[in-house]
Amino acid sequence: xxxxxxxxRGCVNAWECDQWGHQNVQFYLSKASDxxxxxxxxxxxxxxxxxxxxxxxxxxxxxxxxxxxxxxxxILAIRSGVRSLDPAGTLRFFSAMRNEDTGGSAAFFETxxxxxxxxxxxxxxxxxxxxxxxxxxxxxFSDISPPPDITGPRAPGRIAEGLVLTYRGSVESWECDxxxxxxxxxxxxxxxxxxxxxxxxxxxxxxxxxEQNMGTAALDYDILYxxxxxxxxxxxxxxxxxxxxxxxxxFFHHLLDSVSGEILTxxxxxxxxxxxxxxxxxxxxxxxxxxxxRLLAASGVI
Amino acid sequence: xxxxxxxxxxxxxxxxxxxxxxxxxxxxxxxVSDAAWTLMHAIGMTPDYIRTRRKALAAVRQDVxxxxxxxxxxxxxxxxxxxxxxEAKVTFYHRMNNVExxxxxxxxxxxxxxxxxxxxxxxxxxxxxxxxxxxxxxREEGA
Numbered sequence: 001x002x003x004x005x006x007x008x009r010g011c012v013n014a015w016e017c018d019q020w021g022h023q024n025v026q027f028y029l030s031k032a033s034d035x036x037x038x039x040x041x042x043x044x045x046x047x048x049x050x051x052x053x054x055x056x057x058x059x060x061x062x063x064x065x066x067x068x069x070x071x072x073x074x075i076l077a078i079r080s081g082v083r084s085l086d087p088a089g090t091l092r093f094f095s096a097m098r099n100e101d102t103g104g105s106a107a108f109f110e111t112x113x114x115x116x117x118x119x120x121x122x123x124x125x126x127x128x129x130x131x132x133x134x135x136x137x138x139x140x141f142s143d144i145s146p147p148p149d150i151t152g153p154r155a156p157g158r159i160a161e162g163l164v165l166t167y168r169g170s171v172e173s174w175e176c177d178x179x180x181x182x183x184x185x186x187x188x189x190x191x192x193x194x195x196x197x198x199x200x201x202x203x204x205x206x207x208x209x210x211e212q213n214m215g216t217a218a219l220d221y222d223i224l225y226x227x228x229x230x231x232x233x234x235x236x237x238x239x240x241x242x243x244x245x246x247x248x249x250x251f252f253h254h255l256l257d258s259v260s261g262e263i264l265t266x267x268x269x270x271x272x273x274x275x276x277x278x279x280x281x282x283x284x285x286x287x288x289x290x291x292x293x294r295l296l297a298a299s300g301v302i
Numbered sequence: 303x304x305x306x307x308x309x310x311x312x313x314x315x316x317x318x319x320x321x322x323x324x325x326x327x328x329x330x331x332x333x334v335s336d337a338a339w340t341l342m343h344a345i346g347m348t349p350d351y352i353r354t355r356r357k358a359l360a361a362v363r364q365d366v367x368x369x370x371x372x373x374x375x376x377x378x379x380x381x382x383x384x385x386x387x388x389e390a391k392v393t394f395y396h397r398m399n400n401v402e403x404x405x406x407x408x409x410x411x412x413x414x415x416x417x418x419x420x421x422x423x424x425x426x427x428x429x430x431x432x433x434x435x436x437x438x439x440x441r442e443e444g445a
Contacts, residue, residue: 006308008311009311010311037375038311047373050375051375177374178316
């Protein structure tokens with residue numbers, strides 16, 4: 001039986017942890033991007049290939065489950081496996097991040113990516129040897145299932161009038177990778193930042209949460225990378241609420257081109273509030289429930 | 303059989319590169335630092351041990367050979383082992399290879415001292431840690 005291969009090995013550093021005392025979400029993503037590069041090399045696309053061809057393997061969709069908190073000092077590995085490389089050009093693979101001390105699953109990534117020409121931004125066919133290598137590496141990995149489908153309302157694919165403007169800025173060179181494209185990590189850094197603005201509209205400011213010994217933690221991301229985001233672009237983020245369950249609440253962000261209004265990247269997030277001492281999820285604060293209906297209506301969800 | 307174990311696998315980012323067009327020296331050390339946690343884990347100094355026993359190995363001297371430059375996007379792997387383990391000191395050895403070319407890019411010999419994290423000073427190494435370290439004894443490249 002085929003086994004996933006180690007595509008990242010490292011640790012959690014103190015400077016990767018946020019005010020909630022655990023590894024910030026953006027560093028899960030940066031480590032998964034390292035894993036993706038290692039998997040591409042295993043498929044016959046090493047770093048020199050990308051330098052010579054001005055091509056890149058860019059994610060188009062990523063579903064991420066955050067399974068356990070990670071703390072400074074934890075040691076990690078990511079193991080990845082190819083699900084398929086379809087004739088239309090979509091590479092499907094997974095990456096499982098594990099705490100190597102406890103053996104516990106920390107996060108799971110189910111990713112779709114395409115070989116992309118950087119000049120045109122258009123997907124291009126994979127070289128024949130890569131197709132063959134992918135076929136040889138692809139396994140059923142029947143014991144490693146894709147994440148379950150998302151239930152509940154989904155993010156509307158249009159920009160409703162009432163969405164909350166949670167970010168306005170520009171894409172800087174220091175957040176881009178060697179292809180001058182924003183990698184997943186910095187999308188997440190922006191989205192995580194603007195989530196706090198959405199929470200403010202839900203009646204719960206970050207400072208208030210801390211005073212109540214509460215934090216927030218992401219459980220589930222569903223990301224669509226619609227258009228590669230390149231250096232120099234002016235962007236904004238509009239956010240909305242999807243639903244508030246007893247403990248889990250769901251919301252979404254659209255990253256837009258400020259000039260054209262085109263949606264570049266979208267993310268749906270499921271998250272919980274948690275008690276910072278017990279490290280257990282707790283019901284959403286009353287203020288969130290009180291403001292939820294108004295925001296749900298404004299978000300075009302109800 | 304080699305006692306080296308894989309302790310780091312990752313990638314060089316553009317943010318780690320300087321105006322000479324290659325990974326700046328500080329990030330070789332950052333990766334060695336990352337690798338050290340996995341080697342510490344192997345010899346019994348686990349994250350839980352460090353948090354509860356309040357002892358860990360701290361680097362006091364490094365002897366680094368930068369053998370090849372690394373560029374943004376390069377994939378690297380570090381394998382590590384132990385050169386010596388004494389009463390309170392352990393000498394780690396790390397070798398970093400470029401995954402694509404297989405070329406040795408860096409070696410680092412790191413002298414560490416067992417540190418009491420509350421008293422902030424050196425402390426004797428627990429005998430079981432010293433003993434486990436023996437299983438990871440390696441020799442330097444070219445030695």
